[in-house]
Amino acid sequence: MIISIVGYKGGVGKTTTAIHLAGYLQTKVPTLLVDSDKNRSALVWNREEKLPFKTVAIAAAGKWLGQYQNSVFDTAARPSPDELQDLADASDLLLLPTPPKGLDLDALIKMIDLLKETKAKFKILFTQVPPRSSAIKDARRTLEELKLPMFKTEIPKLVAFEKAPLAGVLIKDYPNRYSDRGWKAYQAVGREILKDI
Numbered sequence: 001m002i003i004s005i006v007g008y009k010g011g012v013g014k015t016t017t018a019i020h021l022a023g024y025l026q027t028k029v030p031t032l033l034v035d036s037d038k039n040r041s042a043l044v045w046n047r048e049e050k051l052p053f054k055t056v057a058i059a060a061a062g063k064w065l066g067q068y069q070n071s072v073f074d075t076a077a078r079p080s081p082d083e084l085q086d087l088a089d090a091s092d093l094l095l096l097p098t099p100p101k102g103l104d105l106d107a108l109i110k111m112i113d114l115l116k117e118t119k120a121k122f123k124i125l126f127t128q129v130p131p132r133s134s135a136i137k138d139a140r141r142t143l144e145e146l147k148l149p150m151f152k153t154e155i156p157k158l159v160a161f162e163k164a165p166l167a168g169v170l171i172k173d174y175p176n177r178y179s180d181r182g183w184k185a186y187q188a189v190g191r192e193i194l195k196d197i
């Protein structure tokens, strides 16, 4: 299974999602994380190889892909229509992370218009959801009206998610009282994917 994490805007949680989803899938079967962003954020996160899965750059992916049952692709923001088509052709699922904010949703909906032409299977994940947010209800309603597929699970906004990359670990291995909450959310996303595919 190949899952690509895609988003038109920067900073929506693509790399955080790619890392934690790979971390979850690796608990089931061997999983490869492919970093296809020139910023190499996922590779930098795993620079000390403390993450429980192998991470490679896109240029090296050909050598490794055949050896892994699952792979997760972290991608760069602002894919061109051609790049979107390539990702759609290569992936079993495109996962689209978005914070539940107006401008982020606007960019997401525009990208989905392009995505629909690719016939890709895609699903939206709400990330960086603040506590007691009414924005999330509005965001769900907006996307429901457009009949767009969404994960039931939401990823909470937690400081531990911001700290984990510097420590080079998954949130579950970052000592913080809310780390468990963040990890449970990504585990639930992983379960939703496995149930679906």
Ligand SMILES: Nc1ncnc2c1ncn2[C@@H]1O[C@H](COP(=O)(O)OP(=O)(O)OP(=O)(O)O)[C@@H](O)[C@H]1O
Residues within 6 Å of the ligand: 007, 009, 010, 011, 012, 013, 014, 015, 016, 017, 037, 039, 041, 075, 076, 077, 127, 128, 129, 155, 156, 157, 158, 159, 161, 162, 163, 165
């Ligand atoms: N659930 C969360 N709670 C709090 N902070 C988060 C959460 N998810 C991501 N972040 C933080 O938001 C910033 C952007 O996240 P991330 O790097 O995952 O986004 P991205 O979409 O990959 O960005 P880019 O387009 O630059 O590659 C980072 O500082 C990250 O630590």
Ligand SMILES: [Mg+2]
Residues within 6 Å of the ligand: 014, 015, 016, 037, 041, 074, 075
């Ligand atoms: Mg990124």
